[in-house]
Amino acid sequence: MTKLLAILFASVLVNNYTLVKFLGICPFLGVSKKVDQATGMGIAVIFVMLVATAATWPIQTFLLDRFNLGYLQTIVFILVIAALVQFVEIVLKKYLPALHKSLGIYLPLITTNCAVLGVTINNMTDGYNFLTSMVSSLGCGLGFLLAMVLFAGVRSRVEEAIPPKPFSGIPITLISASIVSLAFYGFAGIVTNIFG
Amino acid sequence: MKKSNIVLKGLLKENPVFVLLLGTCPTLATSTSVISALAMGLAATAVLICSNIVISALRNVIPDKVRIPCYIVVIAGFVTIVQLLMQAYLPSLYEMLGVYLALIVVNCIILGRAEGYANSHKVGEAALDGLGMGIGFLLALLCMAIIREVLGNGSFAGMAIPFLKDHCIPILVQSPGGFLVFGIMIALVSALTNGKAPIKKSFDCEGCPSAKACGKLTCSGCANEEKEAAVND
Numbered sequence: 001m002t003k004l005l006a007i008l009f010a011s012v013l014v015n016n017y018t019l020v021k022f023l024g025i026c027p028f029l030g031v032s033k034k035v036d037q038a039t040g041m042g043i044a045v046i047f048v049m050l051v052a053t054a055a056t057w058p059i060q061t062f063l064l065d066r067f068n069l070g071y072l073q074t075i076v077f078i079l080v081i082a083a084l085v086q087f088v089e090i091v092l093k094k095y096l097p098a099l100h101k102s103l104g105i106y107l108p109l110i111t112t113n114c115a116v117l118g119v120t121i122n123n124m125t126d127g128y129n130f131l132t133s134m135v136s137s138l139g140c141g142l143g144f145l146l147a148m149v150l151f152a153g154v155r156s157r158v159e160e161a162i163p164p165k166p167f168s169g170i171p172i173t174l175i176s177a178s179i180v181s182l183a184f185y186g187f188a189g190i191v192t193n194i195f196g
Numbered sequence: 197m198k199k200s201n202i203v204l205k206g207l208l209k210e211n212p213v214f215v216l217l218l219g220t221c222p223t224l225a226t227s228t229s230v231i232s233a234l235a236m237g238l239a240a241t242a243v244l245i246c247s248n249i250v251i252s253a254l255r256n257v258i259p260d261k262v263r264i265p266c267y268i269v270v271i272a273g274f275v276t277i278v279q280l281l282m283q284a285y286l287p288s289l290y291e292m293l294g295v296y297l298a299l300i301v302v303n304c305i306i307l308g309r310a311e312g313y314a315n316s317h318k319v320g321e322a323a324l325d326g327l328g329m330g331i332g333f334l335l336a337l338l339c340m341a342i343i344r345e346v347l348g349n350g351s352f353a354g355m356a357i358p359f360l361k362d363h364c365i366p367i368l369v370q371s372p373g374g375f376l377v378f379g380i381m382i383a384l385v386s387a388l389t390n391g392k393a394p395i396k397k398s399f400d401c402e403g404c405p406s407a408k409a410c411g412k413l414t415c416s417g418c419a420n421e422e423k424e425a426a427v428n429d
Contacts, residue, residue, distance in 0.1 A: 019371060020371045021225065022221050022225040022374065023221055023225075023299070024221070025220040026220065026221070029220070072276070073298070074275055074276050075272040075273060075276060078268055078272050078302070079265070079268070079269065082268060114221050114302045117298070118299055121299075122295055125294075165387075166383040166384070167379075167383045170217060170379070170382055171380065171383035171386070172379070173379070174375050175376060175379040175380070177379075178372045178373070178374075178376040178379065179372070181372040181374075181375055182372040184371075185371065
């Protein structure tokens with residue numbers, strides 16, 4: 001249990017995928033203008049990460065590893081994720097139209113989100129079992145959501161300020177991201193100190 | 197367009213990183229040292245040229261509806277080749293780049309060029325475009341890496357620089373420094389070109405296959421359409 005908690009907190013705070021490991025920067029900068037959009041995107045990412053891990057872990061363990069096809073990992077994973085996202089979208093549209101309306105527009109964006117592919121590959125390289133893989137994916141997704149929502153808040157203030165002309169737009173956004181990232185930097189070491 | 201222009205536009209005018217703002221993730225993640233930036237840049241360039249050639253050659257064969265999955269398969273194939281070659285001949289670099297090597301698959305630059313250029317141009321032009329964009333990416337990565345490694349770690353490509361070694365700013369090689377240097381570089385490019393470089397006000401990734409869906413979220417006009425469509429449903 002302690003190990004699971006340690007993995008969860010480590011992936012939410014210490015190794016935050018967006019602010020520390022630089023995965024999923026495009027949606028982080030693109031969809032963080034409003035807090036409600038940021039929340040929607042974050043929840044959709046958590047959902048896809050969990051589904052993707054639940055699908056790729058058995059594929060890697062029972063198919064690729066058993067038949068010595070480990071070198072196909074990259075191709076298989078990206079195709080599985082792409083197909084899965086499409087499938088989830090179709091299912092949601094048919095059976096849960098309300099949920100599809102709130103999450104649906106975010107789903108196509110997530111196929112090429114490097115955070116999702118990154119988390120599935122990292123779970124394999126870290127040698128996690130099924131349970132720890134799922135917990136680590138949940139943590140990464142939560143970390144993404146946290147970063148998105150925090151940054152959306154910061155950004156709504158930044159939008160009102162007028163920076164020097166060359167800095168307006170993307171540059172000032174990146175510099176505010178740097179400061180938010182600095183805040184997360186303060187969490188380094190917290191997990192080893194709490195969980196030993 | 198003249199052949200030299202196809203290559204040169206990727207270097208400055210349409211630099212994929214500083215002007216088109218594509219491929220931000222690998223730019224930030226692998227620019228901590230000159231060596232890893234060089235390796236990442238070369239690996240991505242190789243994949244970009246090969247995938248541009250193949251996609252351009254197959255542009256009349258691939259059905260329009262399933263083109264994105266087809267591109268992803270082609271790109272993933274070349275990424276796997278690069279991964280295997282690197283693992284065999286340059287194992288230390290392979291370790292250094294880690295997961296980011298596999299993530300070349302989802303690099304917006306490569307999919308963006310496939311969608312935005314290779315599928316509508318001849319093989320030769322597509323190859324040159326891949327070369328130009330790849331070198332543009334490599335140069336941008338090197339710029340970032342030189343600034344971050346020299347000032348942040350007091351070394352260049354692993355060799356210590358005497359005075360700077362004792363007076364470095366370590367935060368620059370950490371993640372906050374990545375965002376900071378990247379922001380300043382984009383501002384610098386924008387200032388040097390007097391704002392003529394087509395830096396987008398919003399983060400709309402031109403040529404990114406997700407741009408359509410992205411636009412729905414970011415531009416208000418489309419958001420209204422979305423609402424109307426929802427009402428019509």
